[in-house]
Amino acid sequence: MAEEETNNTLLNSLALALVEYPRASLQELSCAVGVSKATLYRFCRTRENLIERLLQRSIEAYQEAIRDADLDTAEPREGIRKLLENYYANKELTIFIIQYWQPALAESGACVETQGILDKFFLRGQQEGVFRIDISSVAMTECCQGLFSALIDAELRGRVPRIKVIDIIETMLLEGVCTQSYKAP
DSSP: OHHHHHHHHHHHHHHHHHHHSTTOOHHHHHHHHTOOHHHHHHHOSSHHHHHHHHHHHHHHHHHHHHHHTTTTTSOHHHHHHHHHHHHHTTHHHHHHHHHHOOHHHHTSHHHHHHHHHHHHHHHHHHHTTSBOSSSOHHHHHHHHHHHHHHHHHHHHTTSSOGGGHHHHHHHHHHHHHBGGGOOOO
């Protein structure tokens, strides 16, 4: 487990380094993250291999974040908070995905499954009367993912303070989907 955590920490650092230095060689990336060139070459032999590995790790991290939020049983408001905290733990991968997104990723089985879990969570929240019903659960999933990506990008650019990111996303999402704040047109 310690080796896996070390690898994930290195991958997160490399994800951010690739965003900050998009044309960097492996040697330049190794300097940017503070590991030797030999260590990085043992980890990933080519830049393309590194990008593939980061894309795969990004998908895995999202799956883990969703699984660890216990969205099947969590009270909807608590589930949102835990999900955002879990996503935030690997925010570097979100930043990486924003820059290195490939349309084929959205069609991968893992992404479709992940979206389905979120759709079911939001639907359950609607059925329990916590989330408004005039916005589909699918749209809520997209809003959640979109808000997270947008605010993480804004944090990176210095437009949103790091300490407030999760609170802002949670407020924006819940104030927009909770039945208590909804006013009929």
